Amino acid sequence: MKRFIPALAAAALFAWSAPATAERPAPDPAAEDAALAEDDGNGPYRQAYDKAARILAAAYPDMAPEEVERVTLYILGNTVNTLFHEYGHGLVSELGLPIVAREEDAVDNLANIIMVAKTTDPTLDRMLRAVADDYFANGQFADDSGEVAEGWDEHSPDKARAYDVICILVGADPDSYKEAADNSGMPAERQEACAGEYEAKLEAWDKLLGPYYLKEGERNKKVAVSYGKPAPNAAVMADLVRESGIMQVVTDEILAMVKLPHDIAAVAESCDDANAYWSPDERKLTLCYEIVQSYYDNVTGNIAADDAAPGGEAGDTADGAPEDEDPPPP
Numbered sequence: 001m002k003r004f005i006p007a008l009a010a011a012a013l014f015a016w017s018a019p020a021t022a023e024r025p026a027p028d029p030a031a032e033d034a035a036l037a038e039d040d041g042n043g044p045y046r047q048a049y050d051k052a053a054r055i056l057a058a059a060y061p062d063m064a065p066e067e068v069e070r071v072t073l074y075i076l077g078n079t080v081n082t083l084f085h086e087y088g089h090g091l092v093s094e095l096g097l098p099i100v101a102r103e104e105d106a107v108d109n110l111a112n113i114i115m116v117a118k119t120t121d122p123t124l125d126r127m128l129r130a131v132a133d134d135y136f137a138n139g140q141f142a143d144d145s146g147e148v149a150e151g152w153d154e155h156s157p158d159k160a161r162a163y164d165v166i167c168i169l170v171g172a173d174p175d176s177y178k179e180a181a182d183n184s185g186m187p188a189e190r191q192e193a194c195a196g197e198y199e200a201k202l203e204a205w206d207k208l209l210g211p212y213y214l215k216e217g218e219r220n221k222k223v224a225v226s227y228g229k230p231a232p233n234a235a236v237m238a239d240l241v242r243e244s245g246i247m248q249v250v251t252d253e254i255l256a257m258v259k260l261p262h263d264i265a266a267v268a269e270s271c272d273d274a275n276a277y278w279s280p281d282e283r284k285l286t287l288c289y290e291i292v293q294s295y296y297d298n299v300t301g302n303i304a305a306d307d308a309a310p311g312g313e314a315g316d317t318a319d320g321a322p323e324d325e326d327p328p329p330p
């Protein structure tokens with residue numbers, strides 16, 4: 001296993017997640033599954049997972065335990081990825097970071113890098129693998145799905161975004177993610193090139209954030225995390241988001257990493273739209289319960305109760321609504 005972490009990143013970007021002792025041994029998926037089934041510690045992602053799984057099992061008593069596990073990991077994995085993505089937009093605007101090429105791709109990369117580089121909480125790895133495995137399961141991105149990417153969309157097409165995730169995973173950690181990459185149909189040569197791309201993206205973000213890393217003992221600004229009342233059709237997912245504390249977990253990661261110039265807010269609420277966005281003028285991150293519901297619908301094969309997600313007016317950033325229930329974050 002190779003987890004490339006440049007000197008700077010080791011000292012800063014991922015210092016808050018670095019194990020106190022030597023590097024973690026190469027992950028063994030079977031062993032990690034067994035660890036989760038028993039107890040793989042008490043990290044924040046593990047705690048969030050336990051709480052979320054309990055809510056799901058109570059809401060859907062007919063769901064088999066292994067299905068509860070799969071669905072929970074998928075929902076939380078996608079939610080965590082989406083939250084880091086939106087915080088990425090927040091950092092770009094709050095810190096005035098220069099971004100060449102698409103900002104959407106840049107913050108996708110940041111979210112994926114943070115999730116793959118953090119090595120101290122095996123549950124997070126499990127979440128990420130659940131996301132990667134499901135990207136290409138059930139033919140979601142099959143060419144015959146009828147999905148048509150609009151050339152003017154500020155986001156890359158979902159299929160490309162899914163491959164970007166796979167590329168970062170297999171680039172960072174070929175041993176753990178080769179199977180997912182193989183299953184996705186990514187050719188071996190492309191998988192090999194991903195290692196270099198991962199290193200380049202990690203170094204780029206490390207360089208961008210370097211001047212803003214929170215120093216030891218330094219006080220940060222505050223992020224006010226709050227929860228709005230859900231629409232009736234998103235009540236269970238709203239419960240899951242609130243009770244699991246997953247938004248606080250991700251927020252704490254950001255607060256431990258970067259010194260924010262201002263207080264900001266993070267709100268989970270119903271917005272009648274399967275979306276999430278950063279609003280620069282209000283300094284506010286919004287996670288719509290409906291996007292979490294869309295992850296549930298996606299992983300369980302539900303027909304979404306509200307399958308009209310017209311998009312458009314959400315937020316004053318340029319985050320359009322996903323046109324479908326595919327998992328890559330907005």
Ligand SMILES: [Zn+2]
Nearest residue numbers: 089104319330
């Ligand atoms: Zn975005």
